Amino acid sequence: MKIGQVAEVSGLPAKTIRYYESIGLIEPAGRTSSGYRAYQERDIETLKFIQRARSLGFSINEVSALLTLWNDRNRASSQVKALAKQHVADMDRKIAELQSMKDTLSNLIEKCQGDHRPDCPILNDFAKTDR
């Protein structure tokens, strides 16, 4: 299978697949006699695996670790679970941070008339000289 088709079935842009190869996340694909990348079933499974892990927010580095674990028939599931838990914790922190920023800003927005007049509690708050 050539890269275009692989892109379709894996859900990853061809450009991204080449990128993954260039950074060593995946093994270099085989080549046809004319130099096109040729993918096997196993390669495609790997790319789908990567796509799913990435869609859950794992970084490339984390995906790399997951791939290693996936390919290790003897890994302890506790290792995978720990990695996943860490990622959930990271997401929790990000969610809390976003939520906090959102709450603060929402409060300011409520206080802002939002009409033609220039007075605006939002800018006033940003410009507060105390604090």
Add this chain to the structure above:
Amino acid sequence: MKIGQVAEVSGLPAKTIRYYESIGLIEPAGRTSSGYRAYQERDIETLKFIQRARSLGFSINEVSALLTLWNDRNRASSQVKALAKQHVADMDRKIAELQSMKDTLSNLIEKCQGDHRPDCPILNDFAKTDR
């Protein structure tokens, strides 16, 4: 005031302040005779303003727009409010996305024993050939 002190009072690293100057977010600071950047009160207020806006998640571009509005004594507060609302909407989307990823992964984690054995529903799910 020199950049080190400004960094302390504004909460922005000196490096970041230079960066903001380099991209044109702020006016180039004045200089002492020996070439050091010299900041006035107004510059410091601006940097604090930027720090607060950034801490609420506004992008540099958005901050730039906010600065323009801040410096425009005749702006309508509706403009500021619209910008802020847009940002809240962006954050809402990000929160929902993170939450969804987190929920999915949390479900998988619950199903994983996390012991010494290799069987792991998390990796199994990533590797599913259907879907």
Add this chain to the structure above:
DNA sequence: GCTTGACCTTCCCGTAACTGTAAGCCTCAT
């Protein structure tokens, strides 16, 4: 047999918002 258009190739630049590092002045206290 030749052209056309869809794919494929590599290579390099740009993105956001900085952070790290290097090499070299400036200032002040000892």
Add this chain to the structure above:
DNA sequence: ATGAGGCTTACAGTTACGGGAAGGTCAAGC
């Protein structure tokens, strides 16, 4: 005068790609 710490510029690295140029390949159609 010397050493520490702060300042300067400039360039590279980070994350995870996307855009676009210049050119090779392949199957279809005339």
